[in-house]
Amino acid sequence: MASRVTFIGAGNMAGAIIGGMIDNGHPASDITATSPSDEVLAPLRERFGIHTDTDNVAAVRDADIVVLAVKPQIMRGVCEGMRDTLQRQRPLIISVAAGLTAESLQAWMGGGLPLVRCMPNTPSLVGAGAAGLFATPEVSAEQRDQATALLEAVGLVEWVEEEGLLDAVTAVSGSAPAYFFLMFEAMEEAGVKLGLPAETARRLAMQTALGAARMAQGSEFTPDRLKRNVMSPGGTTERAIEHLEQAGLRQIMADAMEACAARAREMAEELGKR
Numbered sequence: 372m373a374s375r376v377t378f379i380g381a382g383n384m385a386g387a388i389i390g391g392m393i394d395n396g397h398p399a400s401d402i403t404a405t406s407p408s409d410e411v412l413a414p415l416r417e418r419f420g421i422h423t424d425t426d427n428v429a430a431v432r433d434a435d436i437v438v439l440a441v442k443p444q445i446m447r448g449v450c451e452g453m454r455d456t457l458q459r460q461r462p463l464i465i466s467v468a469a470g471l472t473a474e475s476l477q478a479w480m481g482g483g484l485p486l487v488r489c490m491p492n493t494p495s496l497v498g499a500g501a502a503g504l505f506a507t508p509e510v511s512a513e514q515r516d517q518a519t520a521l522l523e524a525v526g527l528v529e530w531v532e533e534e535g536l537l538d539a540v541t542a543v544s545g546s547a548p549a550y551f552f553l554m555f556e557a558m559e560e561a562g563v564k565l566g567l568p569a570e571t572a573r574r575l576a577m578q579t580a581l582g583a584a585r586m587a588q589g590s591e592f593t594p595d596r597l598k599r600n601v602m603s604p605g606g607t608t609e610r611a612i613e614h615l616e617q618a619g620l621r622q623i624m625a626d627a628m629e630a631c632a633a634r635a636r637e638m639a640e641e642l643g644k645r
């Protein structure tokens with residue numbers, strides 16, 4: 372029997388995972404999502420046929436898995452509100468919140484619950500997500516498998532054995548779809564400057580990103596080797612790559628990703644157990 376999964380929060384991330392689960396055949400009747408506003412819930416209900424509830428406590432009462440998918444800033448109040456019911460029911464908790472540590476989450480929920488911290492990303496919506504997972508000692512092998520199955524329904528799953536590494540996962544994949552969307556914007560703008568219609572530039576850039584990722588994923592060659600295969604000596608690509616290297620693209624990425632991970636650590640400090 373499929374697990375009964377309740378999503379606390381029905382925004383971008385919950386919607387992305389729910390959409391991916393449904394596409395992968397998880398029964399809609401075993402999924403519930405909550406939000407204080409029925410206006411937010413109605414489109415999810417209509418689109419996916421799942422249950423919805425404006426009452427978090429009622430929604431977790433018979434859940435096997437509870438996915439915490441609200442903004443980190445309101446997580447404490449949300450967890451404390453469900454504390455007694457969670458302690459009675461003892462479902463597997465999966466938090467997708469950036470930053471918030473297992474120690475804080477456990478303290479807010481009354482402690483001792485099986486808790487997986489997960490850093491997913493929004494491409495889960497199209498079954499191409501990438502998620503890093505970390506399990507606390509309370510999580511059984513069976514629950515670890517349940518978390519893997521839930522997230523594998525929407526993409527790649529990588530477990531990390533140190534909680535702090537989830538901040539690195541946030542930098543490498545959680546926040547990273549936005550880096551590529553920025554790149555699409557920049558490539559479209561540059562394509563337009565070179566004379567292409569915006570739509571044409573956008574479609575070509577996106578298809579190229581998809582092709583490059585698929586090619587690299589299935590390849591025995593390193594990205595460097597694949598890059599060199601495109602760079603004919605004295606040709607056009609070589610000129611573009613020289614420009615990107617001289618402009619400091621590698622350092623820009625390193626700085627941006629360090630800032631991302633640092634913000635996750637900062638959020639853990641700001642919002643952590645008091």
Ligand SMILES: NC(=O)C1=CN([C@@H]2O[C@H](COP(=O)(O)OP(=O)(O)OC[C@H]3O[C@@H](n4cnc5c(N)ncnc54)[C@H](OP(=O)(O)O)[C@@H]3O)[C@@H](O)[C@H]2O)C=CC1
Nearest residue numbers: 380381382383384405406408440441442443467468469491
């Ligand atoms: N977006 C992303 O790419 C990623 C996000 N995350 C994490 O996912 C979490 C959610 O982010 P995201 O989906 O972007 O945020 P959203 O703002 O899109 O979604 C949050 C949802 O929580 C609802 N909500 C607000 N208050 C409550 C409450 N008291 N009880 C239940 N639901 C409530 C909101 O409803 P309303 O709109 O009515 O306020 C909204 O539906 C965050 O912790 C974030 O760190 C992790 C990885 C990637």
Ligand SMILES: O=C(O)[C@@H]1CCC=N1
Nearest residue numbers: 468469541545546547
């Ligand atoms: O920007 C954020 O804080 C969230 C976490 C990772 C992606 N979005």
